[in-house]
Amino acid sequence: MSTELMDALLKLVEEKGIGKEVIIEAVEAALISAYKRNYNQAQNVRVDFNPEIGSMRVFARKDVVDNVFDPRLEISVPQAREINPNYQSGDIIEIEVTPKEFGRIAAQTAKQVVTQRVREAERGVIYNEYIDREEDIMTGTVQRQDSKFIYVHLGKIEALLPLSEQMPSEHYKPHDRIKVFITKVEKTTKGPQIYVSRTHPGLLKRLFELEVPEIYDGTVEVKSVAREAGDRSKISVHSENADLDPVGSCVGPKGQRVQAVVNELKGEKIDIVRWSNDPVEFVANALSPSQVLEVQVNEEEKATTVIVPDHQLSLAIGKKGQNARLAAKLTGWKIDIKSQSDAEKLGMYKADENAPLFDLLSDEIE
Template identity: 75%
Template sequence: MNTDFMEALAAVEKEKGISKEILIEAIEAALISGYKRNFHSAQNVRVDINRETGSVHVFARKNIVEDIVDPRLEISLEGAQGINPNYQIDDIVEIEVTPKDFGRIAAQTAKQVVTQRIREAERGIIFNEFIDREEDIITGIVQRQDARFIYIDLGKAEALLPVNEKMPSDQFKHGDRVKAFITKVEKTTKGPQIVLSRTHPGLLKRLFELEVPEIYEGVVEIKSVAREAGDRSKIAVYSANPDVDPVGACVGPKGSRVQTIVDELKGEKIDIVHWSEDPTVYVANALSPSKVIHVDVNEEDKMTQVIVPDFQLSLAIGKRGQNARLAAKLSGWKIDIKSESDATELGLYPKDDQAQAELDEDYDGVDNADDEEYEVEAQEVADHDEK
């Protein structure tokens, strides 16, 4: 090896970000093994690479002893002092034993070590880059697909999107651009393995963070997300600033912000509701778009009993129980929904005449147009269930 080799190592250091000193130390360690293997030596040796010229020297290290047992590892005091009169017992003497044809072995070994270290360093750099992006959103290009995975090109790495983690409405072709959520980044013998998901609730949360500046700036906070990928989702938002409407901020002017997210999720319906510390208010909001007229809270069992108008029972429950199921996931409370007439027959509602009067007054204040809209939607749900 020579100065050209040292210049090459300097270029690798600059291009790949791998310290030249680390590479040289790795080469020295590999050359020790190569020397022992090629020259059948059991000696304790040290390899030294000159940092300026690139020249390689091999030194046998021997202990100074009174009585020599193994001449490959030991030397007498008399022999050591013949090299340097200052040597004493138990000192270590280094004697150069560089073979004449060692340069060829050194060059081959150096090539292998540098190549391996570059590969390891690149894998390490990629891993460090993506481990910091775990639970974040990323955009990639579809490369190919097999029975288990869709392979997504992320530029520096290839990620895996398991088939069961794509949405039912996803139909990917080669070259399609796709946004996905990074669920896991692991080190493997073949490099970092990056696993993606299109069904994870985190994808919805990150999409809102990208589209809604108020969320990115911290003015609006996403408190909870419940999702049935490809079909319907609910998201609860909150703002400590009384002048900011968190739901309006997420919907955007004429619904533009939420529509962008709906388009990305291939038409997935999204309900945006106000978060509240009060479980009676929060559960009622979570059951949107249905109207709730009464909520009983059982703190001990973490359960709520919700009463809705008769004509909105189907809307509150949703297709195959979806609306109630998502509301329960969103709020963290178990929800038992009863119609107003059933609750009255069971003696659960109203509690007293005063409560009934207050509820009647609240109910009369509801816009009839809204009631008609909910009736139509409830009837559509009922018709769908019958089919």
């Protein structure tokens, strides 16, 4: 085999990040195919390919038998013993059958097979690399778009950002750099296919991991995320360290940390609330920025009735019910909000002038 072909094969190994053994296996498969096709041979053959010196030898593998029925696949014991007197019936013998002109034919035939194997191996390398990034965040560059997708280049492959996963408040132009959340990596006949999102709640969580060291190192844990992409989100956080304020950690000095997340999401409002395993406290916190007078819990139906001051009712419910809806998603509890006056009329609540309102353990970033 020519040194030029060997150099080309080694270059493929370096450029594509493919194991040398994959290339060698592809070459051997190509040589076997070339031999059988060009020399009209059907016997079982093996190719001995030495990549160090670029040599190749073809061996026909035959069963040693007492009675030969197919000379292409079998050899008699006497014939085998002419080669080596130690052969017995049932052994397998290898006879070199390398044609004189095989090198030239092999080089021509091997190219197509090797190219195909390299392409398959390269797809495998890319798939293995990105399957580990599923549910992770990556920075990509907008390439182009059509009626269904925006195509985002992630370095080695283009990812698909479906229309349903695009933020309604954003407009993407070619060469824009955006952070995306990888939702799915799958194998297809055309190679790996990667789907990404700008609306997934996981994007918000990963962005906070990038900006808040305490979340990245596990000191602060993101317990839940509720998001209406491009408009408003809520995120609950918790720390086992009683001396650490998880909400303050996420907000950062002068709001710098959370503001970086807001900027990446093009102004999406974010409420950061303190998580609690007590549904009364958690639901009250989740309805931030509204004040809460009382939370009544129905464990069986996993539902709550929240009583708020009359002047806080619209704030608690939010525009088109958004605040209550996000709070319900964040906590996993059904939330029915009633004003103080309505609750008193129904006998559900009795005002206590000395009872303090729930402390607002949250921060809202506009």
